[in-house]
Amino acid sequence: MNASTRACALALGIAAALAAPCAAASGTSGQGKTAKSDQQKKADMAARIEIMQKQIDMLQKQLDDMRAQQTASQQQSSDTRKKLDTLAKDNKKTKAKVAKVEKKQKNGITVGGAMRFQYSYEDYNKNNVHRTGDADFDIFRLNFRGRVDDIELQAEWRWFQYMSAVKYAWLGYDFSKNQQLQVGLTRIPFGNQPYNSHNYFFSSNYYLGLEDTYHMGVEYVYSGDPWNVQLAFFKNDGMGGIDGYVSNRSNSYSYNVVGVRSPGEGIYADPQHPAASINTAAARVAYTFKPNDDLKIELGASGLHGGLEGPSSSIGNYSAYALHMNADYKRLNVQAQASRYDYNVDGGADRLAVGAYAFYDTIAAKADSYTFNVKYHQPVQWGPVHGLDFYNDYSLITNKSGQLPSTFMNILGVGVSAGDLYTYFDFVTARNQPFIGGSMAGDGKVEHRFNINFGFYF
Known part of the structure; x- marks a missing residue:
């Protein structure tokens, strides 16, 4: 109440x-009563x-x-x-x-890396055949990745027996969930990404500077669904360009143009006429189709254009274009790419010097490139082994300037996952292919290499 x-x-x-x-x-006052x-x-x-x-x-x-x-x-x-x-x-x-605590937890840089070793049997190397192959230390690397306040950092430093090199090093700022700006030594947006291959040796495009190549500049990345757009401007290569402060311009992870080959100059000689790329604009646009839960197809196009610089002046320009596809059907992956590159050098040179992995090599000034790769992933439970990647990657470089012979490379292999250990078993058949007994500017015979590369990743 x-x-x-x-x-x-x-x-x-x-x-x-x-x-x-x-x-x-x-x-009490009724009739008949006494008052x-x-x-x-x-x-x-x-x-x-x-x-x-x-x-x-x-x-x-x-x-x-x-x-x-x-x-x-x-x-x-x-x-x-x-x-x-x-x-x-x-x-x-x-x-x-x-x-405040969550923001603090997001801040900070994590350190990871890998240590890799390999065994190789090379039929083009008589001494190697006599020894029944060689075992070598491959690389030790450190990876740095993290975020401090609103700035992302990513970097990788690699040590080989014969050199050390920074693969990439950039700072990123997120405008939104799908948009990021990267500044520093960042990947050129070209072709299938992150790799146009599944094996340890990449595709032949890598040795032309058209796969997993890093230059100094700024890059805008939109990674939405279904569109992926990357726009970039690179001032020069990762070695500082024509007059970079490095003792040897071949001490690089990425393949960079370092000179113009004159007639009669050796394939592996130090370049007599230094050159470098400059002021390169690049764009990559891709669209992903998802017809059903099992199938995903990315179709894209890439292009880049920049200048060539000599010791004191401009000496020409260069460009490259590609159409590419990357498809996943359940555990099957298929990659295909068609590319064209063209270095227009004043005076009409047919060959250019490139540098990487502490040595100089030679490529044609112009060529067409085709790649076709297939991979199948099979989960297993064999003790520590939990996955097998069966793959076959094929590359063809043809229509080279200077009537240079074509290059092809076929790699049949399997990748084995066992905890933090990943091992490549590659059987390589190639002609005029770097690291398989030849050069992009060579005229050799078909060679073979059996390679095992195993690495621990942390």
Whole structure:
């Protein structure tokens, strides 16, 4: 019963008490009865007044109790509101602390890396055949990745027995969930990514500077669904360009143009006429189709254009274009790419010097490139082995300038995953292919190499 209801009940009680004497008086004055004396009437009246007073006192007490309960209820409600306000403030402070902790947890740079070794049997190397192959240390590398406030950092430093090299090093800023700006030594957006291959040796495009190649510049990346757009501008290669502060421009992970080959100059000779790329604009656009849950197809186009710089002036320009496809059907992956590159050098040179992995090589100034790769992933449970990647990657470089012979490379292999250990087993058949007994500018015979490269990744 609320306060207003109780007040009404009290008023009704008082009214009933006042009406009781009148009802009693009328009840004793019927016909045929003898009237009471005045003294008796006074006594009766006094008794009734006393009864009425007791009833009024009782009703007053009830009213006072109701008022006290109402006051207590109001006080309790006020205390409750104060407690709720305090809880709300505490909750707001707690959320702010949680957000601060989460932001702090996101900050920081993590360090990972890999250590790799390999065994190779090379039929083009008589001494290697005599020794039944050679085992070598491959690389030790460190990877740095993380975020400090709103800036992302990614970098990789590689150590070989014969050199050390920075593969990439860039800072990124996210404009939104799908948009990022990268500044530094970042990947040229060209062709299938991140790799146009599945094996340890990449595709032949890598040795032309058209796969997993990094230059110094700025790159915008939109990685939405279904579109992927990358736009970039590179001031020069990762070695600082024509006059970079490096002791040897061939100490590079990426294949860079480092000179123009004159007639009669050796394929592996130090370049007599230094050159370098400059002011390169690049774009890559891809669209992903998903007809069903099992099938995903990315179709894309890439292009780049830049200048060529000599020691004191511009000496020409270069460009490259590609159409590419990367499709996944359940555990099957298929890659295909057609490319064309063209170095237009003042004076019409047919060959260019490139540098990487601590040695110089030679490529045609112009050529067409085709690649076709297939991979199938098979999960297994063989002790620590949990996955097998069966693949065959094929590359063809043809229509070379200077009537240079074509290059082809076919790699049949399997990749074995065992915990943090990944091992490539590659059987390579190639002609005029670097690291398989030849050069992009050579005229050799078909060679073979069996290679096992195993690495621990941490």
